[in-house]
Structure formats: C-alpha cells, structure tokens
Amino acid sequence: MAGDILKGNTPTSSNIERGPTAIGLLGKPNCPRCGGLGYVRREAPLTDPAFGKLYPCTCRLNELKERRAGLLRRVSNLATLERFTFESFHPAGNGLSPDRQQNLRRAYEIARTYARHPQGWLVLRGGYGCGKTHLAAAVANTRLEQGGDLLFITVPDLLDHLRAAFSPLSEQTYDERFEQVRSAPLLILDDLGTEQSTTWALEKLFQLLNSRYMSRLPTIITTNRELEELAPRLRSRLADTEVVQIVTILAPDYRQAGAEQQHSDLNSLRLYADMTFENFDLRQSELSREKASNLRRVYEVAQAYAVDPHGWLMFTGAYGCGKTHLAAAAANERVRQGQAVLFIVVPDLLDHLRATFNPQSAVTYDKRFEEVRTVPFLVLDDLGTESATPWAQEKLYQLFNYRYVAKLPTIITTAKEIAELDAKLRTRLLDANRCTIFAVMAPSYLGGRQRAWKKATRNRQSPKRR
Numbered sequence: 001m002a003g004d005i006l007k008g009n010t011p012t013s014s015n016i017e018r019g020p021t022a023i024g025l026l027g028k029p030n031c032p033r034c035g036g037l038g039y040v041r042r043e044a045p046l047t048d049p050a051f052g053k054l055y056p057c058t059c060r061l062n063e064l065k066e067r068r069a070g071l072l073r074r075v076s077n078l079a080t081l082e083r084f085t086f087e088s089f090h091p092a093g094n095g096l097s098p099d100r101q102q103n104l105r106r107a108y109e110i111a112r113t114y115a116r117h118p119q120g121w122l123v124l125r126g127g128y129g130c131g132k133t134h135l136a137a138a139v140a141n142t143r144l145e146q147g148g149d150l151l152f153i154t155v156p157d158l159l160d161h162l163r164a165a166f167s168p169l170s171e172q173t174y175d176e177r178f179e180q181v182r183s184a185p186l187l188i189l190d191d192l193g194t195e196q197s198t199t200w201a202l203e204k205l206f207q208l209l210n211s212r213y214m215s216r217l218p219t220i221i222t223t224n225r226e227l228e229e230l231a232p233r234l235r236s237r238l239a240d241t242e243v244v245q246i247v248t249i250l251a252p253d254y255r256q257a258g259a260e261q262q263h264s265d266l267n268s269l270r271l272y273a274d275m276t277f278e279n280f281d282l283r284q285s286e287l288s289r290e291k292a293s294n295l296r297r298v299y300e301v302a303q304a305y306a307v308d309p310h311g312w313l314m315f316t317g318a319y320g321c322g323k324t325h326l327a328a329a330a331a332n333e334r335v336r337q338g339q340a341v342l343f344i345v346v347p348d349l350l351d352h353l354r355a356t357f358n359p360q361s362a363v364t365y366d367k368r369f370e371e372v373r374t375v376p377f378l379v380l381d382d383l384g385t386e387s388a389t390p391w392a393q394e395k396l397y398q399l400f401n402y403r404y405v406a407k408l409p410t411i412i413t414t415a416k417e418i419a420e421l422d423a424k425l426r427t428r429l430l431d432a433n434r435c436t437i438f439a440v441m442a443p444s445y446l447g448g449r450q451r452a453w454k455k456a457t458r459n460r461q462s463p464k465r466r
Contacts (some may be wrong), residue, residue, distance in 0.1 A: 031059040081152070084137035086112055093131075093251050097339045099376050103250045104131065110247055111135040115142040118186050118218035123238060125223050126249030127370035132222040132225045136188050139220060143186055150186035155195045155205070162204060177308050178204075182211045186218045192234075193225035206233045224370065226402060248406065251341075252375050264369065266352055267343035269335070269343035269379075272328035277303050280325055287442055294441040295322065301438060302326040306333035309377060314429060316414050317440030323413045327379050330411060334377045342372060343379040347386045347398070353395060369395075373402040383425075384416035397424045402430045 029036040034057035044050040053281045067085040084180050091105040107124065114122050115138065124132035140152045158181065160246075165174040180280070181187065195201055210233075212219050227235050259402065280299060284292050298315065305313050306329065313330075315323035343354075349372065372378065386392055403410050416425060429435050
C-alpha cells in the first residue's frame with residue numbers, strides 16, 4: 001500500500017534505471033506503489049530492524065505465489081509419488097484379519113476427509129510398509145489436483161535441505177528457506193524419528209513444529225515411533241488432542257503375504273496346535289472341590305475371552321497347572337476366527353530381539369519389535385523366567401506400555417507371584433480396569449499317572465473288601 005512506502009522514497013524512472021541489477025524491473029510498469037521496481041520500503045523508525053528493508057510490492061503477489069508454489073513442488077518431488085492416490089490404496093489390505101481391515105479402513109477414511117478439508121494436524125503412525133506414507137502422499141496429490149499448495153518431504157531430506165542453505169552457492173538464504181517450510185499452506189513431514197538426532201536437528205524441528213502449532217497451520221506427520229520415543233519438546237506439540245489427531249495403523253508390511261507369514265519365525269503357536277478347550281482336562285475326579293471349582297472357573301473365563309477378547313487376561317500358578325494350555329487354546333480359537341495371533345515364550349522373545357543386533361540379521365530391531373507390539377492378539381508365556389537385565393526389563397515395559405495404551409488383547413502366564421515381577425510391569429498388570437488376573441490353584445498335572453497314583457493311595461488307605 002502507498003502508506004508502506006517511506007515519504008520521499010517512492011521509486012522514480014531515474015532511480016529505477018540505476019537500481020541494482022539484482023532487482024531490475026520486477027513489478028508492473030504502471031504500479032502506483034513501486035513504479036515498476038517490484039519492491040517498496042515500509043515506514044519505520046531508524047531503530048526498527050525493518051528500516052530501509054525492501055519488501056515485495058503487492059503488484060507481484062500472484063507472481064511470487066506461483067513461484068513459491070513451483071519451488072515447493074520441486075522440493076516435494078511428488079512426481080515420484082504420483083501413483084500414491086486414494087484410488088490405488090487398498091483399505092482391505094493384504095490378507096488382513098477383520099479387525100486390522102477395520103483399522104486400516106478407518107485410517108483411510110480419516111485421510112480422505114482430511115484431504116477435503118485440511119485442518120489441524122494429522123499424525124499417521126505404524127510399522128514399516130503399513131500404508132501411512134501412501135495415505136499422506138494421497139492427501140498431497142488430492143490437494144494438488146484441487147489447486148492447493150503444499151510441501152511434502154521426509155524429515156531427513158528436510159534437514160539436508162535446510163543445511164544446504166548455508167552453502168555459499170545456495171540461491172537462498174537459510175532464513176528464506178526455513179520461512180518457505182514454516183509457512184507452507186500444508187506441510188507433510190514423512191518419517192519423523194528417522195533423522196539423526198543432533199542438537200541442531202532437534203532445535204530446527206522444534207522451531208518448525210512450534211511455529212506451525214502456534215499458527216494452527218495444517219500439518220501431516222508420519223512416523224513409526226511412539227510419542228514416548230520422541231524428544232520431549234517435539235512430543236509436547238504432538239500430544240495436544242485439540243490440535244492433533246493421531247491414527248495408529250496396525251496393518252503389517254504390505255509386502256508380507258499374510259499375518260501368519262509375518263510371524264513365522266516368531267510364532268510358537270504351531271507347537272501348541274493340539275491344545276484346545278475340547279481336550280483340556282478339568283481334573284474333576286482328582287482335585288478337591290475347591291481346586292476343581294477354581295479350575296473350571298478359569299477354564300470358563302479363558303473360553304469367554306477367546307470368543308470376545310477385551311483387555312488383558314493373566315494366569316498365575318505352578319508349572320503344569322494348565323495355564324499355558326488355556327492360553328494356547330484361546331490363541332488357537334482366535335486363529336480359527338481369522339485373527340492374527342502371536343504366541344511366544346518371553347525368554348524366546350527377548351532372544352529374537354537381541355538377534356536383530358547381529359550384522360547378519362535380515363530384520364531390524366525396530367521392525368521386529370513393531371511386529372510384536374502391534375499384533376492384534378498376543379500371548380506372552382512364562383513371564384518372569386527371562387534374565388532380568390535392565391535391557392530386558394526396559395524392552396518388556398515398552399511392550400507392555402504400548403499394548404496397555406493401545407488396549408490390545410493380551411494373555412500373560414507366569415509361575416511367579418505378582419509381587420516378584422518388575423515394579424514397572426506391575427503398574428500395568430494391577431490395573432483392574434485393564435487386566436484380569438486369575439490364580440490357578442491346581443497342582444502340576446501329571447495326567448493318567450497322577451490319577452493312577454491317587455487311586456493306589458486310596459486303595460492303600462481303605463480296608464480291603466472281603
């Protein structure tokens with residue numbers, strides 16, 4: 001506006017001709033504000049940082065907007081992602097169980113709604129290959145079709161993009177480049193958490209997220225990390241449910257043929273395929289009335305849980321009392337109903353996680369851990385028999401905490417007293433709203449040998465019939 005130009009400094013034909021060649025005649029020739037120069041100076045006192053500074057004239061706004069949009073598109077490199085559309089996305093997934101199909105379809109519908117009206121922040125989190133980047137790119141492609149401007153970039157590439165501005169050969173200053181990212185009408189940050197967590201990187205990411213958070217600018221973030229694993233300052237912005245909607249995608253890597261194949265080297269359930277509710281021995285003839293009643297009650301609880309699993313179910317008791325049989329029977333029933341199930345002994349689980357640190361491992365630790373913590377139905381057998389190192393305790397707590405927060409069905413068996421387990425695990429197990437604990441009172445099951453022994457004992461104790 002005319003008021004933005006310092007009195008006596010309105011550009012004239014003479015000072016335009018001898019103006020800096022870097023500026024040249026960039027504005028409209030007949031513009032009453034800049035006289036064709038394309039820049040104006042705003043009124044400001046000598047002590048104001050804006051004093052003497054040139055600003056683009058309003059006659060150049062459309063040109064600058066188009067140039068800025070073109071730059072954002074080049075940085076986004078969306079040409080490589082143009083195949084990722086909502087039409088090419090398969091909400092039913094590949095060999096998914098019904099609950100995972102429902103979860104994936106919900107993420108799909110939320111992303112489609114967001115693409116129509118981008119408001120607030122959308123965080124898509126899940127394991128490798130679950131579809132979160134596809135959905136984020138589909139939002140980007142939809143917005144481009146509608147004429148919207150946006151920036152789509154992976155977080156490591158973003159940081160490289162900002163670092164490059166410090167090069168003497170850079171066409172932009174760091175401030176200009178950061179401003180383009182900070183003020184993008186829609187910013188999509190892919191793979192947050194995969195960047196190298198240097199002090200500088202965390203500072204820049206916080207500045208970026210904080211600015212967009214305060215301005216309520218539409219932002220999509222994808223990550224395979226838990227919020228607890230991110231830096232506290234970043235987490236503080238993502239935890240505001242009034243601004244941020246977090247969608248966790250439970251689908252496994254789409255490159256896997258199916259849930260059972262995904263867990264083929266982890267799942268021990270095949271070893272317990274013969275353990276069903278039908279062949280579980282209630283031991284009514286050998287147990288006392290109290291113990292027989294207790295075992296029947298535990299059996300009924302396990303059977304009901306297998307039909308409609310909610311929350312956690314924990315069985316405690318002596319070795320051989322039947323708790324593993326009941327846990328396996330519930331897992332086998334869920335498999336028959338089409339659900340993805342993982343049955344694993346706790347020490348074996350920790351061995352599998354440790355094996356990923358071997359340079360020869362074909363799978364990363366992050367991917368393996370993601371497979372376990374997101375499986376729709378998990379059975380952890382023999383908790384408490386593992387080597388209680390600080391690392392093992394930390395991993396188990398991370399696993400428990402994730403499934404606790406996500407409310408994923410989980411069965412746990414242990415021969416230990418609850419008080420003997422790690423204190424952090426107890427905080428999750430003792431929540432009666434989430435976990436139901438049943439103590440199996442029956443002693444170790446010896447099958448026919450035990451019944452024969454009891455019969456012989458009764459015969460010795462009773463007088464012989466004449």
